[in-house]
Amino acid sequence: MSQYWSQLVHTLTPYVPGEQPKVDNLIKLNTNESPYPPSPLVLNALTNQLNDKLRLYPDPSSEDLKQSIATYYGVESRQVFVGNGSDEVLAHAFMALLKQDKPILFPDISYSFYPVYCGLYEIDHQTIPLTDAFEINPADYNIENGGIIFPNPNAPTGRLLPLQAIEQIVQQNASSVVVVDEAYIDFGGESAAQLVKRYPNLLVVQTFSKSRALAGLRVGFALGDSALIEGLERVKNSFNSYPLDRLATAGAIAAIEDEAYFKQSCEKIISTRDTLTQFLEDNGFEVIPSAANFVFTKHPQMQAEDIAQQLRKKAIIVRYFNKPRIDQYLRITIGTEQENTQLCQALTDILKAQN
Numbered sequence: 612m613s614q615y616w617s618q619l620v621h622t623l624t625p626y627v628p629g630e631q632p633k634v635d636n637l638i639k640l641n642t643n644e645s646p647y648p649p650s651p652l653v654l655n656a657l658t659n660q661l662n663d664k665l666r667l668y669p670d671p672s673s674e675d676l677k678q679s680i681a682t683y684y685g686v687e688s689r690q691v692f693v694g695n696g697s698d699e700v701l702a703h704a705f706m707a708l709l710k711q712d713k714p715i716l717f718p719d720i721s722y723s724f725y726p727v728y729c730g731l732y733e734i735d736h737q738t739i740p741l742t743d744a745f746e747i748n749p750a751d752y753n754i755e756n757g758g759i760i761f762p763n764p765n766a767p768t769g770r771l772l773p774l775q776a777i778e779q780i781v782q783q784n785a786s787s788v789v790v791v792d793e794a795y796i797d798f799g800g801e802s803a804a805q806l807v808k809r810y811p812n813l814l815v816v817q818t819f820s821k822s823r824a825l826a827g828l829r830v831g832f833a834l835g836d837s838a839l840i841e842g843l844e845r846v847k848n849s850f851n852s853y854p855l856d857r858l859a860t861a862g863a864i865a866a867i868e869d870e871a872y873f874k875q876s877c878e879k880i881i882s883t884r885d886t887l888t889q890f891l892e893d894n895g896f897e898v899i900p901s902a903a904n905f906v907f908t909k910h911p912q913m914q915a916e917d918i919a920q921q922l923r924k925k926a927i928i929v930r931y932f933n934k935p936r937i938d939q940y941l942r943i944t945i946g947t948e949q950e951n952t953q954l955c956q957a958l959t960d961i962l963k964a965q966n
Protein backbone atom coordinates (compact mmCIF):
# COMPACT_ATOMS: atom_id res chain seq x y z
CA MET A 612 0.00 0.00 0.00
CA SER A 613 2.71 2.49 0.98
CA GLN A 614 4.38 1.78 -2.35
CA TYR A 615 1.16 2.69 -4.15
CA TRP A 616 1.04 6.10 -2.40
CA SER A 617 4.67 6.89 -2.99
CA GLN A 618 4.22 6.09 -6.70
CA LEU A 619 1.28 8.49 -6.88
CA VAL A 620 3.27 11.28 -5.29
CA HIS A 621 6.25 10.70 -7.54
CA THR A 622 4.24 11.21 -10.71
CA LEU A 623 4.10 14.94 -9.92
CA THR A 624 7.03 17.14 -10.93
CA PRO A 625 6.57 20.42 -9.09
CA TYR A 626 7.84 23.82 -10.21
CA VAL A 627 11.11 24.81 -8.53
CA PRO A 628 10.99 28.51 -7.67
CA GLY A 629 14.11 30.70 -7.59
CA GLU A 630 15.99 30.81 -4.31
CA GLN A 631 14.66 33.03 -1.51
CA PRO A 632 17.79 33.43 0.62
CA LYS A 633 17.53 33.39 4.42
CA VAL A 634 20.02 36.19 4.92
CA ASP A 635 19.41 39.88 4.21
CA ASN A 636 22.74 41.29 3.12
CA LEU A 637 22.62 40.01 -0.48
CA ILE A 638 21.91 41.86 -3.70
CA LYS A 639 19.01 39.76 -4.88
CA LEU A 640 18.74 39.73 -8.66
CA ASN A 641 17.38 36.21 -9.14
CA THR A 642 13.56 36.25 -9.08
CA ASN A 643 12.51 39.43 -10.90
CA GLU A 644 11.00 41.24 -7.94
CA SER A 645 10.89 45.05 -7.95
CA PRO A 646 13.97 46.60 -6.33
CA TYR A 647 11.73 49.45 -5.10
CA PRO A 648 9.17 49.38 -2.30
CA PRO A 649 5.45 49.53 -3.13
CA SER A 650 3.69 52.91 -3.31
CA PRO A 651 3.26 54.69 0.05
CA LEU A 652 -0.50 54.51 -0.60
CA VAL A 653 -0.21 50.72 -0.25
CA LEU A 654 1.30 51.06 3.20
CA ASN A 655 -1.57 53.37 4.29
CA ALA A 656 -4.14 50.95 2.94
CA LEU A 657 -2.52 48.02 4.78
CA THR A 658 -2.37 49.99 8.03
CA ASN A 659 -6.08 50.80 7.78
CA GLN A 660 -6.87 47.10 7.41
CA LEU A 661 -4.54 46.10 10.25
CA ASN A 662 -6.07 48.64 12.63
CA ASP A 663 -9.63 47.64 12.24
CA LYS A 664 -10.55 44.95 9.77
CA LEU A 665 -8.62 41.72 10.16
CA ARG A 666 -11.26 40.04 12.35
CA LEU A 667 -13.68 40.22 9.40
CA TYR A 668 -13.73 37.89 6.39
CA PRO A 669 -12.75 39.49 3.09
CA ASP A 670 -15.22 39.94 0.24
CA PRO A 671 -15.17 36.46 -1.38
CA SER A 672 -15.55 37.93 -4.87
CA SER A 673 -13.00 40.78 -4.40
CA GLU A 674 -15.48 43.06 -6.17
CA ASP A 675 -13.75 46.35 -5.30
CA LEU A 676 -10.43 45.17 -6.67
CA LYS A 677 -12.05 43.81 -9.83
CA GLN A 678 -13.76 47.19 -10.29
CA SER A 679 -10.44 49.07 -9.88
CA ILE A 680 -8.74 46.83 -12.44
CA ALA A 681 -11.75 47.07 -14.80
CA THR A 682 -11.72 50.88 -14.62
CA TYR A 683 -7.96 50.98 -15.20
CA TYR A 684 -8.22 48.87 -18.37
CA GLY A 685 -11.59 50.22 -19.57
CA VAL A 686 -13.41 46.87 -19.34
CA GLU A 687 -16.34 45.62 -17.26
CA SER A 688 -15.73 44.02 -13.88
CA ARG A 689 -17.25 40.74 -15.14
CA GLN A 690 -14.30 40.66 -17.56
CA VAL A 691 -11.84 40.56 -14.63
CA PHE A 692 -10.72 37.59 -12.55
CA VAL A 693 -8.41 37.96 -9.53
CA GLY A 694 -6.32 35.31 -7.82
CA ASN A 695 -3.54 34.62 -5.39
CA GLY A 696 -0.67 35.67 -7.63
CA SER A 697 -0.76 35.11 -11.38
CA ASP A 698 0.53 31.58 -10.80
CA GLU A 699 -2.85 30.74 -9.30
CA VAL A 700 -4.69 32.55 -12.09
CA LEU A 701 -2.68 30.51 -14.60
CA ALA A 702 -3.41 27.28 -12.72
CA HIS A 703 -7.14 28.00 -12.96
CA ALA A 704 -6.77 28.88 -16.66
CA PHE A 705 -5.09 25.52 -17.33
CA MET A 706 -7.86 23.67 -15.55
CA ALA A 707 -10.85 25.66 -16.80
CA LEU A 708 -9.80 26.62 -20.34
CA LEU A 709 -6.80 24.61 -21.57
CA LYS A 710 -7.86 21.10 -20.63
CA GLN A 711 -9.18 20.02 -24.03
CA ASP A 712 -9.01 16.91 -26.21
CA LYS A 713 -6.09 18.20 -28.28
CA PRO A 714 -2.61 19.13 -27.04
CA ILE A 715 -1.98 22.74 -26.06
CA LEU A 716 0.96 24.68 -27.51
CA PHE A 717 3.63 26.78 -25.85
CA PRO A 718 7.20 27.82 -26.74
CA ASP A 719 10.00 25.39 -25.87
CA ILE A 720 11.69 28.15 -23.93
CA SER A 721 9.14 29.82 -21.73
CA TYR A 722 7.83 29.84 -18.18
CA SER A 723 8.71 26.51 -16.62
CA PHE A 724 5.46 26.40 -14.65
CA TYR A 725 3.46 25.55 -17.82
CA PRO A 726 4.63 21.93 -18.12
CA VAL A 727 4.06 21.54 -14.38
CA TYR A 728 0.39 22.52 -14.72
CA CYS A 729 0.10 20.18 -17.71
CA GLY A 730 1.41 17.36 -15.52
CA LEU A 731 -0.88 18.25 -12.64
CA TYR A 732 -4.05 18.47 -14.74
CA GLU A 733 -3.06 15.75 -17.23
CA ILE A 734 -3.07 18.11 -20.22
CA ASP A 735 -1.17 17.03 -23.36
CA HIS A 736 1.16 19.65 -24.71
CA GLN A 737 3.43 20.26 -27.65
CA THR A 738 6.29 22.75 -27.44
CA ILE A 739 7.13 24.99 -30.40
CA PRO A 740 10.81 25.96 -30.76
CA LEU A 741 11.70 29.63 -30.61
CA THR A 742 13.59 30.98 -33.64
CA ASP A 743 17.40 31.22 -33.52
CA ALA A 744 16.98 34.78 -32.24
CA PHE A 745 14.76 33.45 -29.41
CA GLU A 746 11.63 34.87 -31.01
CA ILE A 747 8.12 33.45 -31.16
CA ASN A 748 7.07 33.03 -34.79
CA PRO A 749 3.25 33.43 -35.03
CA ALA A 750 3.11 31.27 -38.19
CA ASP A 751 4.35 28.29 -36.10
CA TYR A 752 1.13 28.45 -34.05
CA ASN A 753 -1.01 27.52 -37.01
CA ILE A 754 -1.40 23.81 -36.18
CA GLU A 755 -4.34 22.06 -34.56
CA ASN A 756 -4.37 22.62 -30.81
CA GLY A 757 -6.47 22.64 -27.67
CA GLY A 758 -5.19 26.08 -26.63
CA ILE A 759 -2.08 28.25 -26.64
CA ILE A 760 -0.14 29.95 -23.85
CA PHE A 761 3.00 32.08 -23.87
CA PRO A 762 4.52 34.83 -21.77
CA ASN A 763 4.91 38.26 -23.34
CA PRO A 764 7.60 39.46 -22.87
CA ASN A 765 8.82 35.89 -22.85
CA ALA A 766 10.46 34.47 -19.74
CA PRO A 767 13.31 33.91 -19.23
CA THR A 768 14.44 35.56 -22.50
CA GLY A 769 12.76 38.97 -22.04
CA ARG A 770 11.90 39.21 -25.75
CA LEU A 771 8.72 41.05 -26.66
CA LEU A 772 6.22 39.88 -29.26
CA PRO A 773 4.52 42.89 -30.94
CA LEU A 774 0.79 43.27 -30.49
CA GLN A 775 0.17 42.67 -34.18
CA ALA A 776 1.77 39.20 -33.94
CA ILE A 777 -0.39 38.38 -30.91
CA GLU A 778 -3.47 39.42 -32.81
CA GLN A 779 -2.41 37.12 -35.65
CA ILE A 780 -2.12 34.14 -33.27
CA VAL A 781 -5.49 34.95 -31.70
CA GLN A 782 -7.18 35.32 -35.09
CA GLN A 783 -5.73 32.18 -36.63
CA ASN A 784 -6.84 30.15 -33.58
CA ALA A 785 -10.40 31.40 -33.21
CA SER A 786 -11.65 28.11 -31.78
CA SER A 787 -8.91 27.82 -29.11
CA VAL A 788 -8.25 29.89 -26.02
CA VAL A 789 -5.05 31.91 -26.29
CA VAL A 790 -3.55 32.90 -22.92
CA VAL A 791 -1.00 35.73 -22.94
CA ASP A 792 0.94 35.80 -19.68
CA GLU A 793 1.94 39.45 -19.27
CA ALA A 794 3.85 39.25 -15.98
CA TYR A 795 6.52 41.61 -17.39
CA ILE A 796 4.48 43.77 -19.78
CA ASP A 797 4.88 47.08 -17.93
CA PHE A 798 8.59 47.47 -18.66
CA GLY A 799 8.24 48.76 -22.22
CA GLY A 800 5.77 46.36 -23.86
CA GLU A 801 2.28 47.06 -25.14
CA SER A 802 -0.41 45.03 -23.37
CA ALA A 803 -2.92 42.93 -25.29
CA ALA A 804 -5.52 43.97 -22.68
CA GLN A 805 -7.54 46.05 -25.14
CA LEU A 806 -7.81 43.11 -27.55
CA VAL A 807 -9.99 41.18 -25.08
CA LYS A 808 -12.86 43.48 -26.05
CA ARG A 809 -12.67 42.19 -29.64
CA TYR A 810 -11.55 38.57 -29.25
CA PRO A 811 -13.64 36.22 -27.06
CA ASN A 812 -10.84 33.59 -27.18
CA LEU A 813 -8.12 35.80 -25.63
CA LEU A 814 -7.22 35.75 -21.94
CA VAL A 815 -4.60 38.23 -20.71
CA VAL A 816 -2.97 37.43 -17.35
CA GLN A 817 -1.06 40.00 -15.30
CA THR A 818 0.44 40.34 -11.85
CA PHE A 819 1.02 42.90 -9.10
CA SER A 820 4.29 41.12 -8.24
CA LYS A 821 6.69 42.91 -10.59
CA SER A 822 5.90 46.46 -11.75
CA ARG A 823 3.74 47.16 -8.69
CA ALA A 824 6.23 45.69 -6.20
CA LEU A 825 3.74 43.44 -4.39
CA ALA A 826 5.21 39.95 -4.85
CA GLY A 827 4.78 39.38 -1.11
CA LEU A 828 1.03 40.06 -1.19
CA ARG A 829 0.29 37.56 -4.00
CA VAL A 830 -2.15 39.23 -6.37
CA GLY A 831 -2.64 38.39 -10.02
CA PHE A 832 -5.53 38.89 -12.42
CA ALA A 833 -6.92 37.97 -15.81
CA LEU A 834 -8.84 40.00 -18.36
CA GLY A 835 -11.06 38.31 -20.91
CA ASP A 836 -14.51 37.74 -22.26
CA SER A 837 -17.01 37.20 -19.44
CA ALA A 838 -17.52 33.57 -20.56
CA LEU A 839 -13.80 32.82 -20.01
CA ILE A 840 -13.86 34.66 -16.68
CA GLU A 841 -16.89 32.63 -15.62
CA GLY A 842 -14.88 29.46 -16.28
CA LEU A 843 -12.09 30.69 -14.00
CA GLU A 844 -14.60 31.66 -11.29
CA ARG A 845 -16.07 28.17 -11.30
CA VAL A 846 -12.69 26.56 -10.75
CA LYS A 847 -11.80 29.13 -8.07
CA ASN A 848 -15.02 28.53 -6.18
CA SER A 849 -14.32 24.82 -6.20
CA PHE A 850 -10.95 25.39 -4.49
CA ASN A 851 -11.23 28.32 -2.12
CA SER A 852 -13.99 30.85 -1.89
CA TYR A 853 -11.66 33.44 -0.30
CA PRO A 854 -8.63 33.53 -2.59
CA LEU A 855 -7.57 37.07 -1.71
CA ASP A 856 -7.25 38.22 1.87
CA ARG A 857 -8.03 41.73 3.11
CA LEU A 858 -4.44 42.94 2.97
CA ALA A 859 -3.90 41.70 -0.58
CA THR A 860 -7.14 43.27 -1.80
CA ALA A 861 -6.60 46.65 -0.12
CA GLY A 862 -2.91 46.78 -1.08
CA ALA A 863 -3.60 46.00 -4.73
CA ILE A 864 -6.35 48.63 -4.99
CA ALA A 865 -4.00 51.26 -3.54
CA ALA A 866 -1.19 50.22 -5.91
CA ILE A 867 -3.42 50.66 -8.95
CA GLU A 868 -4.48 54.11 -7.70
CA ASP A 869 -0.92 55.45 -7.57
CA GLU A 870 -0.26 55.74 -11.30
CA ALA A 871 2.48 58.35 -10.92
CA TYR A 872 4.50 56.16 -8.54
CA PHE A 873 3.98 53.09 -10.76
CA LYS A 874 5.18 54.94 -13.87
CA GLN A 875 8.19 56.38 -12.08
CA SER A 876 9.29 52.94 -10.78
CA CYS A 877 8.93 51.38 -14.25
CA GLU A 878 10.92 54.22 -15.84
CA LYS A 879 13.74 53.83 -13.31
CA ILE A 880 13.90 50.09 -13.98
CA ILE A 881 13.91 50.60 -17.77
CA SER A 882 16.67 53.19 -17.49
CA THR A 883 18.80 50.88 -15.29
CA ARG A 884 18.15 48.04 -17.77
CA ASP A 885 19.58 50.25 -20.53
CA THR A 886 22.66 51.04 -18.42
CA LEU A 887 23.22 47.36 -17.62
CA THR A 888 22.71 46.28 -21.24
CA GLN A 889 25.26 48.82 -22.42
CA PHE A 890 27.76 47.70 -19.76
CA LEU A 891 27.32 44.03 -20.67
CA GLU A 892 27.72 44.66 -24.39
CA ASP A 893 30.80 46.82 -23.79
CA ASN A 894 32.29 43.90 -21.87
CA GLY A 895 31.79 41.18 -24.46
CA PHE A 896 28.44 39.76 -23.30
CA GLU A 897 25.66 38.99 -25.75
CA VAL A 898 22.35 40.40 -24.51
CA ILE A 899 18.93 39.40 -25.83
CA PRO A 900 16.89 42.61 -26.33
CA SER A 901 14.71 42.80 -23.22
CA ALA A 902 11.32 44.40 -22.60
CA ALA A 903 11.22 42.96 -19.07
CA ASN A 904 12.70 43.81 -15.66
CA PHE A 905 15.59 41.41 -16.32
CA VAL A 906 18.16 40.72 -19.00
CA PHE A 907 19.14 37.37 -20.48
CA THR A 908 22.79 37.33 -21.34
CA LYS A 909 25.80 35.12 -22.02
CA HIS A 910 29.53 35.58 -22.23
CA PRO A 911 31.16 33.65 -25.09
CA GLN A 912 34.22 32.71 -23.04
CA MET A 913 32.72 32.02 -19.62
CA GLN A 914 30.31 29.44 -18.23
CA ALA A 915 27.08 30.97 -16.90
CA GLU A 916 27.17 28.74 -13.84
CA ASP A 917 30.71 29.84 -13.09
CA ILE A 918 29.84 33.55 -13.33
CA ALA A 919 26.77 32.99 -11.12
CA GLN A 920 28.89 31.22 -8.49
CA GLN A 921 31.51 33.95 -8.51
CA LEU A 922 28.82 36.63 -8.17
CA ARG A 923 27.35 34.67 -5.28
CA LYS A 924 30.71 34.82 -3.49
CA LYS A 925 30.44 38.59 -3.90
CA ALA A 926 26.95 38.50 -2.31
CA ILE A 927 25.02 38.97 -5.57
CA ILE A 928 22.51 36.29 -6.64
CA VAL A 929 21.44 35.88 -10.28
CA ARG A 930 19.67 32.99 -12.01
CA TYR A 931 20.90 30.43 -14.48
CA PHE A 932 19.00 27.49 -15.93
CA ASN A 933 20.34 24.03 -16.33
CA LYS A 934 18.43 23.45 -19.57
CA PRO A 935 19.40 22.68 -23.15
CA ARG A 936 19.94 25.72 -25.37
CA ILE A 937 19.91 28.22 -22.49
CA ASP A 938 22.47 26.72 -20.10
CA GLN A 939 25.01 29.37 -21.13
CA TYR A 940 22.71 32.23 -20.20
CA LEU A 941 22.32 34.21 -17.01
CA ARG A 942 19.05 35.90 -16.16
CA ILE A 943 19.76 39.04 -14.19
CA THR A 944 16.94 40.98 -12.54
CA ILE A 945 17.25 44.76 -12.77
CA GLY A 946 18.09 46.18 -9.34
CA THR A 947 18.31 49.73 -8.05
CA GLU A 948 20.87 52.02 -9.66
CA GLN A 949 23.21 51.42 -6.74
CA GLU A 950 22.80 47.64 -6.90
CA ASN A 951 23.47 47.83 -10.62
CA THR A 952 26.70 49.75 -10.06
CA GLN A 953 27.80 47.05 -7.58
CA LEU A 954 26.85 44.32 -10.06
CA CYS A 955 28.85 45.97 -12.86
CA GLN A 956 31.86 46.36 -10.55
CA ALA A 957 31.64 42.69 -9.51
CA LEU A 958 31.42 41.57 -13.15
CA THR A 959 34.40 43.77 -14.06
CA ASP A 960 36.42 42.09 -11.29
CA ILE A 961 35.36 38.60 -12.41
CA LEU A 962 36.30 39.31 -16.03
CA LYS A 963 39.66 40.79 -14.97
CA ALA A 964 40.48 37.72 -12.87
CA GLN A 965 39.62 35.53 -15.85
CA ASN A 966 42.06 37.27 -18.24
Ligand code: PMP
Pocket residue numbers: 695696697698699722762766792794817818819820826829830831
Ligand atom coordinates in the same frame (compact mmCIF):
# COMPACT_ATOMS: atom_id res chain seq x y z
N1 PMP B 1 4.33 34.34 -15.27
C1 PMP B 1 5.63 34.47 -15.49
C2 PMP B 1 6.14 34.44 -16.90
C3 PMP B 1 6.53 34.62 -14.41
O1 PMP B 1 7.85 34.71 -14.63
C4 PMP B 1 6.01 34.66 -13.10
C5 PMP B 1 6.94 34.85 -11.91
N2 PMP B 1 7.63 33.74 -11.53
C6 PMP B 1 4.64 34.49 -12.92
C7 PMP B 1 3.82 34.35 -14.03
C8 PMP B 1 4.02 34.39 -11.57
O2 PMP B 1 4.03 35.58 -10.84
P1 PMP B 1 3.12 35.78 -9.58
O3 PMP B 1 2.53 34.45 -9.18
O4 PMP B 1 4.01 36.36 -8.54
O5 PMP B 1 2.04 36.73 -9.99
